[in-house]
Amino acid sequence: MGVAAEQGRIGVLLINLGTPDAPEAGAVRRYLKEFLSDPRVVEIPQLIWQPILRGLVLTTRPAKSAHAYQQVWRPDGSPLAAFTRGQAAALADAFGPGVIVDHAMRYGSPAIADRVRALKDAGCDRILLAPLYPQYCAATTATANDAAFAALGALRWQPAVRTLPPYYDDPAYIAALRAGVEAGLAALDFAPQAIVASFHGMPQRTADLGDPYHRQCLETARLLGAALGRDLVTSFQSRFGRAKWLEPATDATLRGLPARGISRVAVIAPGFSVDCLETLEEVAMQGRDAFLAAGGEHFAYLPCLNDSPVGVDMLKKLLRRELEGWLAPL
Numbered sequence: 653m654g655v656a657a658e659q660g661r662i663g664v665l666l667i668n669l670g671t672p673d674a675p676e677a678g679a680v681r682r683y684l685k686e687f688l689s690d691p692r693v694v695e696i697p698q699l700i701w702q703p704i705l706r707g708l709v710l711t712t713r714p715a716k717s718a719h720a721y722q723q724v725w726r727p728d729g730s731p732l733a734a735f736t737r738g739q740a741a742a743l744a745d746a747f748g749p750g751v752i753v754d755h756a757m758r759y760g761s762p763a764i765a766d767r768v769r770a771l772k773d774a775g776c777d778r779i780l781l782a783p784l785y786p787q788y789c790a791a792t793t794a795t796a797n798d799a800a801f802a803a804l805g806a807l808r809w810q811p812a813v814r815t816l817p818p819y820y821d822d823p824a825y826i827a828a829l830r831a832g833v834e835a836g837l838a839a840l841d842f843a844p845q846a847i848v849a850s851f852h853g854m855p856q857r858t859a860d861l862g863d864p865y866h867r868q869c870l871e872t873a874r875l876l877g878a879a880l881g882r883d884l885v886t887s888f889q890s891r892f893g894r895a896k897w898l899e900p901a902t903d904a905t906l907r908g909l910p911a912r913g914i915s916r917v918a919v920i921a922p923g924f925s926v927d928c929l930e931t932l933e934e935v936a937m938q939g940r941d942a943f944l945a946a947g948g949e950h951f952a953y954l955p956c957l958n959d960s961p962v963g964v965d966m967l968k969k970l971l972r973r974e975l976e977g978w979l980a981p982l
């Protein structure tokens with residue numbers, strides 16, 4: 653395509669992780685191959701990792717994961733994709749006619765490179781990249797930005813670019829989480845003795861090498877606990893592979909609560925911008941089963957902010973702030 657006919661627009665690109673196109677082994681295999689081949693995600697030299705990935709992981713995991721995806725798939729697709737589309741749609745007109753809000757996925761579609769080019773072709777000479785991860789992790793935030801920068805590297809006439817910083821301690825994020833938890837608790841027919849805040853895990857080594865993700869999760873939990881006026885039990889889920897991951901693990905934590913006299917629990921996943929396989933299947937289904945099997949009596953999973961008005965308002969606030977100087981002050 654030639655030079656865009658119109659310039660002077662601003663693009664906002666919401667970026668999330670990505671998800672398979674269908675809850676079937678073939679589609680899951682394609683997704684996992686791209687995801688787990690990212691050196692930002694699995695930090696093992698490719699010469700060693702690729703034979704394990706192709707010979708072992710991609711021959712066994714896709715069928716199991718496809719089965720898990722089938723438990724949560726919606727008529728309009730993967731929950732992660734549907735909620736991310738919902739966020740982009742709800743934000744579409746948030747910043748006026750000169751601002752185009754779009755969304756992309758780091759793995760699968762819509763691809764980041766395609767959406768960056770589309771924004772440029774639509775006349776955006778300024779783009780705000782917004783990886784929707786409250787806590788920074790190189791395996792999520794950095795690789796999303798890397799992919800966008802790689803796409804920019806192919807352009808003769810690059811737009812100016814900003815990136816949304818992590819927002820793990822932002823008062824607007826904590827307030828939105830608090831509102832979501834309070835509404836969720838009010839709708840329950842039991843009073844939980846504990847609230848478990850489950851974050852996605854990562855290898856302990858990644859934290860030791862300087863990734864701030866772990867301490868940003870702990871800070872989010874501390875601030876949210878203070879806002880709610882009660883301590884949260886913090887844990888880390890979705891362990892992958894044999895290395896030591898962040899602890900305590902969510903499944904072990906849930907299994908251990910009844911023995912500590914806690915038989916009524918609510919679980920939240922504040923690190924996930926939207927509900928997805930990891931929250932809806934691993935926590936809300938497997939976690940519930942584990943807790944009840946260990947003697948728990950009441951279990952509730954409270955949804956992520958997703959495309960709720962409270963969640964979208966919070967994103968609007970964060971994004972508007974990053975657009976300061978590009979847009980006239982409010």
Ligand SMILES: C=CC1=C(C)c2cc3[nH]c(cc4nc(cc5[nH]c(cc1n2)c(C)c5CCC(=O)O)C(CCC(=O)O)=C4C)c(C)c3C=C
Nearest residue numbers: 669670671672693717732789791852853854892928929930
């Ligand atoms: C080496 C493995 C992984 C690291 C490191 C990792 C970090 C990480 N992931 C998220 C958010 C999500 N992960 C999701 C799925 C998922 N994650 C891994 C592995 C690692 N994640 C796998 C193999 C999978 C696929 C599912 C499976 O086969 O079990 C998802 C959900 C995707 C969906 O389609 O719904 C999210 C979201 C974060 C925030 C993070 C940082 C620490």
Ligand SMILES: [Fe+2]
Nearest residue numbers: 852853890930
């Ligand atoms: Fe993950």
Ligand SMILES: [Fe+2]
Nearest residue numbers: 890929930934
């Ligand atoms: Fe999982």
